Amino acid sequence: MSKIVLKTLGQLAGLAAVATGIALTFNAARSKGLTLTRNYFDTGGSAIRTTGGRLGDRPDAAGGHDPSEASDPALLAVDRRAAEPGAADDVAQDVSAEQPSDDGVYQVGDHGFYELTLTQAVRLFEDPATQTQGYLFIDARDDDAFDSGHIPGALQIDHYYLEQYLPDVLPAAFSAQMVIVYCNGDKCEDSILVCNDLLDEGVEGDNLLLFKGGWKEWTANDMPVETGSGL
Amino acid sequence: MTVASPSVWSRLAGLGIPLLTLPRLVLAYTFISMGIHKIDNPVAFLKLLRLYELLPEEPAVYMNSIAVVMPWLEVVFGVALLFRAPTRAAAVALLAMLTVFFGAIFLRALNIYAEGTTPFTEIVFDCGCGGGPQVIYQKLLKNTGLMALALVAILSRPRPLWVRTGE
Numbered sequence: 580m581s582k583i584v585l586k587t588l589g590q591l592a593g594l595a596a597v598a599t600g601i602a603l604t605f606n607a608a609r610s611k612g613l614t615l616t617r618n619y620f621d622t623g624g625s626a627i628r629t630t631g632g633r634l635g636d637r638p639d640a641a642g643g644h645d646p647s648e649a650s651d652p653a654l655l656a657v658d659r660r661a662a663e664p665g666a667a668d669d670v671a672q673d674v675s676a677e678q679p680s681d682d683g684v685y686q687v688g689d690h691g692f693y694e695l696t697l698t699q700a701v702r703l704f705e706d707p708a709t710q711t712q713g714y715l716f717i718d719a720r721d722d723d724a725f726d727s728g729h730i731p732g733a734l735q736i737d738h739y740y741l742e743q744y745l746p747d748v749l750p751a752a753f754s755a756q757m758v759i760v761y762c763n764g765d766k767c768e769d770s771i772l773v774c775n776d777l778l779d780e781g782v783e784g785d786n787l788l789l790f791k792g793g794w795k796e797w798t799a800n801d802m803p804v805e806t807g808s809g810l
Numbered sequence: 811m812t813v814a815s816p817s818v819w820s821r822l823a824g825l826g827i828p829l830l831t832l833p834r835l836v837l838a839y840t841f842i843s844m845g846i847h848k849i850d851n852p853v854a855f856l857k858l859l860r861l862y863e864l865l866p867e868e869p870a871v872y873m874n875s876i877a878v879v880m881p882w883l884e885v886v887f888g889v890a891l892l893f894r895a896p897t898r899a900a901a902v903a904l905l906a907m908l909t910v911f912f913g914a915i916f917l918r919a920l921n922i923y924a925e926g927t928t929p930f931t932e933i934v935f936d937c938g939c940g941g942g943p944q945v946i947y948q949k950l951l952k953n954t955g956l957m958a959l960a961l962v963a964i965l966s967r968p969r970p971l972w973v974r975t976g977e
Contacts, residue, residue, distance in 0.1 A: 590899035594890055595883060602882035606852070613852050613878055618870035620860060721853065739853045 611740065619739055622690060622771050685788060690771045693788045695759060697800060700790045703759060704730065704802075715755035717748065719762040719773040720794065722808075730761070730797060731805040738772040745780065752782050764793025830966040833959035834901075838892040840956060841904055845884030847940035852877055858938035862914050883907070891963065901963035908957045911939070912950060919946045 606612040613619075685693035695703070703714045709732060716733035718725050725735045734751060736744045752758050758777065762769040774787045790797075798804065848855040856877040859865065865873045884907070890900035915937050923930045933946045 587896075587899045587902055590896045591903050594886055594899060594903065598882040598886035599879050601886065602879040605849075605882070606878045611852065613856065613874050615871050615874045615878065616869070617874070618867060619853075619856065619874075620867055 610743070613739075620768070620772070622768065622775060688789065688791065690774070690789070692771070692774050692784070695788050695790045697790075697792050697796050700759060700761075700792075700797070701802065703757065708756065712751050712754070713756050715751055715758045717752070717758060717760045717773060717777075718794075719760055719767075719769040724763070724794075726806065726808055728798070728804045728806050729794070731803050733761075733805075735808075736760075736773050736776065738769055738776055741776055745776075749777075749780055749782075752777055752780075755786065757786050757788055758782060759788045759790050761790040761793045761797070764791065764795035767793060830962060833962040833966075834891055834894075834897065837901070837904060837956060837959045837963060838888045841884045841888035841907075842892070844940040845881040845888060848881035848938070849885070852881075855881065855938055858936060861935075862918055864914060864917075898964055901960050905957060905960035905964065908953055908960060911937075912953045912957070915946060915953070916950060919950075 606615075685695065685699070688694040703709060704716070706714055708714045709716070712732075716730045718729045718733045718735045719738060720729075720735075721737050721739075722735075729735070734748045736748050760770045760773050760777070762773075770789050770791075770793065774789055777787060778784055856874065859873055859877055860867070865876065867873065883903070887900045887903045887907075889895075891897060891904065918935070918937075919930065919933050922928055922933050922935070931945075931947050934943050935946065936943045937946070937949055939949070
């Protein structure tokens, strides 16, 4: 009996070794292979990403940012608008062209980036600046999802294969006034991951906005869609 | 002299279907197709693996390696079972994998159930098996059936079971 067991275990180990060898070889050879040592889900914690870098602070209970800790006009304007939505001051007017928010503010989410509602996303989409990529939409979903439908004019970054997408998208991201990133919506984290990737590449945190409702909310409200790779 | 009517076994044998080959074929086909589906989209499988919270995210090599290697284990063991090369070892491996899958799926379903918002029989999620979101208690029943097939494959003799009538 023990001979049979040993023989079976030996054969099992042999098959497992063959499978492992094939798996690692195939993964290394294919363009869509995984990088074994890379943590694909590192969201960088909940530090605020605004003012162009991680501050290591959590957002306050109101979802804004403590004005005493930053001198960035965009942040101060956001906080002032949060406190006094109708207030008009020089700082708010200076940044109003970059952050149109006559219905309030861009709240900072737990992930540290500004979040957009559907209304705010639509307003940016309909702004003429979007036609010239002044407001740049980025789709954080995979190729199949992107090709089957995306926000018109959006570029694509698949966080899991960054090196294949960044060279084409980064120049546009750097020159855009605002970069709006979305994925499926709901519990999808890919948009947060892409925002972090862009931040790591040097895109200003103040210019990164996350459309939380994502593709699901966009299509549920019969918004325009575009299919294909967009190339 | 009367001739007894053929038994069920002899009628089945007359069809030429080896009784104990079917479990092997069903099991092999299931695992080969599941494995190919996962190989085709490693990122989707990695994301699903993460949802089970059974593996640490750091160091990432553990979870990433499982995501890369496990689908090929399914395919290779499935092919080995298909071509009887060797049958028992492949069936033992698949039974072990099914046991782990069953435990992981059950634990995850239990966690969802413990939140108190969903009855156990209505819990639905994508278990990572290749069929998309599924009603989990039905998936657990299917897994139990596959485990039974694996046991049959392990315990069956190398030759198929025939029952021949005398002539």
